[in-house]
Amino acid sequence: MIRDPHQQARELIACGGQGLTDSQQTGLRAHLDGCALCRDYAAAAEQLVRSLRSVPVAANLALVRTTQMRVRLHAQQLRQRQERLWLIWMSCVLVGLSAAITTPFLWRGFQWLGEWARVSSPVWQVGFMVFWISPALVASLLFLARGIHLSDTNGTSRG
C-alpha cells in the first residue's frame, strides 16, 4: 500500500524533528520544498510549539514549601519505622539465640526439680512449658492491648 506523502510528511513534523533518520529528514525537506500546504502545516506546528512553550504554568512557593515539609515529615516517620523494625528484629534474634542456649539448661533444671519434688514427668514437663511460653504470652497480651489502644485513639481522633 502506498501511503499518502502529505500524511507521511505531517507525521514526521508532528514528531518534532526528533528520531528522524537522515533519509527521512532529506525526504521531508524535499517534500516541504515542493508542497505549500505541508509547509503551512509545518509553520503552524512550529508556531503552536512556540505558543505552548510560552504558557506559564508555575508552582507557587507555598505549594513547594508544603510539599518539602510533608516529604521531610514522611521521611522522618519512615526512618523511625525502620528503626523500630530494626529493634524488633534484633530483639527477635536475641530472644531466639538466648532461647536456643538456655532451653536445654532450663529443661534439665525442671527435670531435677521434678525428681527432687517427686512429681511425675508430665507434671514438671507442663510446668516447664508454662514457664517457657509465659513471657511470649505476656508480651503478646501487652502488644494486643497497645494495638487496641492505638486503634481506639486513631478512631477517636478521626471521628
Place this chain on the structure above:
Amino acid sequence: MNAAACYFVNGMESETSAIARGLRRRDPDVLDRLIEQYQHRLLRYLVYLTSNRELAEDMFQETWIRVLERGHQYDPKYEFSTWLFSIARHLTVDYLRKKKPASLDGLLDEEEGVSLDPPVLRPSALELVAQQEQAERISAALVGIAAEYREAIVLRFQEGLALEEIAAVTGAPLGTVKSRLYRGLNALLPRLKGAQA
C-alpha cells in the same frame, strides 16, 4: 561517540547516580533540591493531565511522597524526569480510575471555571492581559482534545521529552506515541486557528 557527547553522557550519568544515591538514603536535602528543580515541569504536566489545578497540586504532593517511598527503585540509567513523570502519571490515573472509571477525560465535564493560573507577571498590564489571554486560549484548546493526545503533546513540546521517554512514561509503544502526537497536533491546530481568528 565524540569527546563532547561522551562528557555529556558521563555528566548526566553521574548526576542521575547522585540522585539515585540520595533517594536510596531518603536524604531530605536531595529531595528538597529535586522538588525545587522539577516543581514547574511536574506541576505543568499534572495540570494538563488532570485539567484541574487543585487536583494537580494534590497529585504534585503525592508524587513526591511516592518518590520518597519508592526512591530505591529509581534506575540511574534513565533520566530522573522520565521516572518522575511516570510516577505522577500512575498516581493520577489510579486516582481518576477510582473516582470515575471511564477515562481521563472524565474530568473535562468539571472543567468549567477552572483556570490554569498563569503566574503573576511583572511586565505591563497590557502585556499581562495579552499573555494571560494567550495562555487561556492555549489551555482551553489543550483541555478540549483527548487526554492521551494532550499528554503526548505536553510531554513532547512543553517538557521536551524524547519520543522514547514519552513511551516510557506513558507505557505506550513508540508507534502509538507518534500517532498520538500527529493526531493531537491535528486536533489542536484548528482549535487554535479558530481561537485566533
